[in-house]
Amino acid sequence: MFIASNTPRRRGLTVGALCLVAMLCLGAAAVAQPLNIAPQAVATHSGGGATTYAPSNYNDGVIAAQGSLPWGWTTGSSSSGTSAWINFMWSTPMTMGEVKLFYAGISNRYLAGANIMYWTGTAWALAGSFSTTTYTEWERTITFAPVTTTQLRITNFLMAPVGQTSNPNFREIEIRNSCTGQNSTVSFIAPSGINLPANIPISYTVGHPTKSFNATLTFRFFTPPGALMHTATTTVAVNANTVTGVFTVPSTILAPGFYRLETTFNTMDFCDKLSDIVQSQVIMILEPGQEPCLVWPGDANNDNIVNFGDRKALNQYIQDANLRPTWLTGPARYRVDATTNPLTYFKWEAQVSVPWNTLMGCYMDTDGNGLVDNFDYLAIKLNWMRTHGSSLKPGSGFTAGTFDLEQNSPNPFRPATQLRYAAPEAASVRLVVTDVFGRLVATLVDGIVSEGVHTATFSAAGLPSGTYFAVVTMTGTQSGLAFTRTVKMSVNK
Ligand SMILES: [Ca+2]
Ligand SMILES: [Ca+2]
Numbered sequence: 001m002f003i004a005s006n007t008p009r010r011r012g013l014t015v016g017a018l019c020l021v022a023m024l025c026l027g028a029a030a031v032a033q034p035l036n037i038a039p040q041a042v043a044t045h046s047g048g049g050a051t052t053y054a055p056s057n058y059n060d061g062v063i064a065a066q067g068s069l070p071w072g073w074t075t076g077s078s079s080s081g082t083s084a085w086i087n088f089m090w091s092t093p094m095t096m097g098e099v100k101l102f103y104a105g106i107s108n109r110y111l112a113g114a115n116i117m118y119w120t121g122t123a124w125a126l127a128g129s130f131s132t133t134t135y136t137e138w139e140r141t142i143t144f145a146p147v148t149t150t151q152l153r154i155t156n157f158l159m160a161p162v163g164q165t166s167n168p169n170f171r172e173i174e175i176r177n178s179c180t181g182q183n184s185t186v187s188f189i190a191p192s193g194i195n196l197p198a199n200i201p202i203s204y205t206v207g208h209p210t211k212s213f214n215a216t217l218t219f220r221f222f223t224p225p226g227a228l229m230h231t232a233t234t235t236v237a238v239n240a241n242t243v244t245g246v247f248t249v250p251s252t253i254l255a256p257g258f259y260r261l262e263t264t265f266n267t268m269d270f271c272d273k274l275s276d277i278v279q280s281q282v283i284m285i286l287e288p289g290q291e292p293c294l295v296w297p298g299d300a301n302n303d304n305i306v307n308f309g310d311r312k313a314l315n316q317y318i319q320d321a322n323l324r325p326t327w328l329t330g331p332a333r334y335r336v337d338a339t340t341n342p343l344t345y346f347k348w349e350a351q352v353s354v355p356w357n358t359l360m361g362c363y364m365d366t367d368g369n370g371l372v373d374n375f376d377y378l379a380i381k382l383n384w385m386r387t388h389g390s391s392l393k394p395g396s397g398f399t400a401g402t403f404d405l406e407q408n409s410p411n412p413f414r415p416a417t418q419l420r421y422a423a424p425e426a427a428s429v430r431l432v433v434t435d436v437f438g439r440l441v442a443t444l445v446d447g448i449v450s451e452g453v454h455t456a457t458f459s460a461a462g463l464p465s466g467t468y469f470a471v472v473t474m475t476g477t478q479s480g481l482a483f484t485r486t487v488k489m490s491v492n493k
Contacts, residue, residue: 097144286354416460419472
């Protein structure tokens with residue numbers, strides 16, 4: 001069998017390749033040849049034995065359509081330099097701009113590089129080259145500035161591991177013209193935020209100025225860590241410059257969270273062949289009525305500053321969540337540069353996150369990976385003592401019907417100020433004041449309070465001027481719901 005079992009199949013097998021497998025080649029001549037392929041070329045090589053291959057030995061009669069060399073073909077005694085080569089020759093000068101190699105490694109030997117040379121009429125000149133350390137790749141397209149010539153030569157083989165001298169094992173070689181066609185135009189857009197249980201309408205545009213064909217659009221939803229959660233496919237008849245449509249995916253198949261919607265357009269490219277164009281967009285899916293939280297990595301208790309208070313809050317949260325696993329896992333955050341910037345989730349800026357089961361969960365997951373654990377101390381360390389101005393929403397109002405802590409009044413103050421807090425049910429309340437380092441300054445409330453609005457007074461007598469934080473922690477005695485809020489207070493002389 002020509003095709004080894006470990007050789008990956010590629011898309012879009014041409015007539016030539018099918019013939020090659022099944023030897024059903026009689027009809028091939030009647031089929032229009034693919035465009036941009038050197039016709040009537042012959043291949044020779046530098047190895048021992050025969051130096052000229054009749055194209056029909058390997059293929060459907062047009063070697064340049066599917067230039068194929070036998071399995072196990074050898075470069076001969078040299079693994080690099082110019083003494084090993086494969087030539088493609090034709091009689092009428094043609095413009096070439098692309099060589100595609102399909103090769104395979106066996107017995108741990110791989111093609112790690114090669115040069116493409118062209119014949120100027122008097123000498124060989126370099127057209128293009130490649131090298132790789134990804135030895136398991138199976139195909140490589142080398143594009144180069146188009147050259148008009150009658151010969152192309154593949155040479156300067158680099159084999160891996162170093163020292164190997166044979167068996168590049170080309171399954172096929174394709175040589176193409178300079179591909180003067182035109183690419184399809186493609187684009188898509190989906191809403192950046194979706195509230196369940198709505199559907200996700202994906203608007204797309206596909207078009208080609210000169211060709212008609214069927215495009216295949218594949219939509220894939222990935223979680224931030226890269227797990228594929230859903231795939232959908234549609235076919236679009238491209239018969240105009242611009243074809244538009246809407247493909248709808250039910251969002252109920254996805255849990256709330258961030259997703260990267262990757263759309264692959266299999267369309268006609270400038271070489272007049274079908275190839276993939278991949279675009280992506282981020283979509284956030286929320287439960288009805290949910291709003292995203294803005295996370296400052298390291299500010300685990302969301303009080304505007306990263307200090308001891310965050311280490312303590314994280315400790316407490318993990319301890320409280322010991323018997324509540326749903327508190328420790330939630331939707332992972334999404335940063336578009338996550339694959340190229342390993343520190344992106346620690347960057348000191350407001351990062352959008354999908355809410356967790358608990359109010360504080362998304363802040364506690366300081367590194368955004370969807371898990372609250374000891375690794376989240378790292379963001380605290382990296383952003384130690386940093387402050388921001390966005391969490392304290394002054395004027396956002398005080399809600400008596402839910403757990404809440406109001407901005408102190410007056411503020412700034414000297415000597416005393418008042419803090420209102422609300423509990424919608426009897427609750428265990430702890431209201432403390434800390435300095436900017438998170439050190440305890442005063443305990444204002446520590447015990448069970450009844451349902452309703454309460455007021456606590458904080459006296460700064462004897463304390464230096466500066467910034468202080470009032471931190472309230474409330475847990476409903478019936479619901480078990482936990483709430484934490486911090487307000488920043490200024491003590492002035
Ligand atoms: Ca903090
Ligand atoms: Ca985490």
